Amino acid sequence: MRQSKLFTKTLRNAPKDEVTINAQFLLRAGYVEKLMAGVYNYLPLGLRTLRNIERIVREEMNAVGGQEILMAMLHPKANWLKTGGWDKIDVLFKIKSRTEKEYALGQSEEEIVTPLVMSRVNTWADLPIAAYQIHWKFRDELRAKSGLLRGIEFLMKDMYSFHENQEDFERFYAEVKIAYFKIFERLGLTAKATEASGGSFTEKISYEFMVLTDAGEDDILYCDVCDFCVNVEIAKQKEGDACPGPQCIVNAEAGIANKGKLHAAKASEVGNVFDLGQKFVKDFDLTFKDRDGNKQYPVMGCYGIGVSRLMGVIAEKFHDEKGIIWPESVAPFQAHLLELNGVSGEAIYKHLQSKNIEVLYDDRLVVSPKTQGKIEVKRRAEKESKLVSEEELISLFKQ
Ligand code: ATP
Numbered sequence: 202m203r204q205s206k207l208f209t210k211t212l213r214n215a216p217k218d219e220v221t222i223n224a225q226f227l228l229r230a231g232y233v234e235k236l237m238a239g240v241y242n243y244l245p246l247g248l249r250t251l252r253n254i255e256r257i258v259r260e261e262m263n264a265v266g267g268q269e270i271l272m273a274m275l276h277p278k279a280n281w282l283k284t285g286g287w288d289k290i291d292v293l294f295k296i297k298s299r300t301e302k303e304y305a306l307g308q309s310e311e312e313i314v315t316p317l318v319m320s321r322v323n324t325w326a327d328l329p330i331a332a333y334q335i336h337w338k339f340r341d342e343l344r345a346k347s348g349l350l351r352g353i354e355f356l357m358k359d360m361y362s363f364h365e366n367q368e369d370f371e372r373f374y375a376e377v378k379i380a381y382f383k384i385f386e387r388l389g390l391t392a393k394a395t396e397a398s399g400g401s402f403t404e405k406i407s408y409e410f411m412v413l414t415d416a417g418e419d420d421i422l423y424c425d426v427c428d429f430c431v432n433v434e435i436a437k438q439k440e441g442d443a444c445p446g447p448q449c450i451v452n453a454e455a456g457i458a459n460k461g462k463l464h465a466a467k468a469s470e471v472g473n474v475f476d477l478g479q480k481f482v483k484d485f486d487l488t489f490k491d492r493d494g495n496k497q498y499p500v501m502g503c504y505g506i507g508v509s510r511l512m513g514v515i516a517e518k519f520h521d522e523k524g525i526i527w528p529e530s531v532a533p534f535q536a537h538l539l540e541l542n543g544v545s546g547e548a549i550y551k552h553l554q555s556k557n558i559e560v561l562y563d564d565r566l567v568v569s570p571k572t573q574g575k576i577e578v579k580r581r582a583e584k585e586s587k588l589v590s591e592e593e594l595i596s597l598f599k600q
């Protein structure tokens with residue numbers, strides 16, 4: 202892509218009402234445009250980044266057997282009445298048509314996916330099924346002040362699974378949990394999974410995946426030795442307490458000095474996994490024939506990831522005073538080619554493109570010659586640049 206043609210515009214200053222780093226940098230660099238609080242337009246650079254995050258999420262969901270679908274965003278009121286969500290969910294957007302018909306905008310899609318999937322399930326042999334989508338959600342959030350971290354309209358990956366029994370649900374659930382850690386790792390992030398209630402056994406399992414960042418809205422306690430982590434909202438522990446995680450207890454009992462302590466931190470929830478039990482299938486009275494020929498309700502799970510929130514979290518975690526330093530896996534381009542030496546970058550641009558290296562070519566500048574046929578390369582995160590030949594440049598990308 203030639204920068205002279207790139208549809209974007211950088212801003213000298215971020216709008217005054219944006220307080221978070223992610224919003225300031227993303228707006229200034231022309232990745233997104235703010236339409237109103239909590240609602241952003243994605244410009245080419247922002248969309249490329251968002252699509253890269255999506256791709257990683259999609260690959261890992263496909264790898265655990267998820268099947269991608271795309272569900273409606275405009276929902277009939279009847280489905281939301283059936284589950285009680287119409288009256289109970291305060292963030293649900295409700296719309297009235299000119300003929301006084303009422304609709305809801307999708308804020309999550311159990312109300313739609315449950316009848317959709319179950320209409321295609323007759324017997325145990327049709328299960329398990331895991332369907333997911335990557336789609337926009339709408340929520341009437343009161344505090345949309347964190348840039349992409351909290352949108353009124355935001356991109357979510359939501360997967361729903363249906364199983365013949367609890368055991369099969371738990372098998373799948375464990376696989377998704379591992380896939381989630383893979384996704385966050387590929388995005389360059391370290392996520393911690395919170396325990397549902399301070400590590401003790403609870404009937405309905407749920408985990409929240411947290412990334413430490415001061416821009417986050419959750420308060421967590423985490424251990425400095427093991428991977429124990431808990432949301433302060435539900436925690437029995439407080440800052441400074443000895444870690445109650447199983448590994449730390451074993452260490453303590455074995456007399457190992459390395460005992461974990463709980464630290465308080467701000468974090469952003471980038472995903473979660475829930476055991477929905479039979480709530481939704483019962484609301485819609487959707488059953489299947491089990492192995493003995495009896496009617497049964499399936500066990501259901503749901504698995505969310507905040508795709509657009511992740512883009513904001515990555516910006517919060519990786520930046521310097523000049524702007525965002527994207528992990529290579531999500532950067533909108535692998536290379537930014539600048540003509541600084543009076544020699545046209547045209548040939549290098551074409552060469553990189555022919556090798557399928559995504560390059561943003563700034564063809565707007567020409568300065569005096571200096572590097573004599575060599576190309577000056579600098580990784581965005583590093584201070585020093587080096588001179589390489591064109592072949593060496595290509596092999597850098599192949600590494
Ligand atoms: P939160 O506590 O942050 O409001 P939630 O518990 O409401 O999150 P879910 O309904 O389970 O979240 O949504 C799944 C995922 O979608 C969350 O883990 C989060 O990453 C993301 N998400 C939720 N609400 C928003 C929002 N308003 N803007 C951007 N991402 C969001």
Ligand code: MG
Nearest residue numbers: 292340342351
């Ligand atoms: Mg919420």
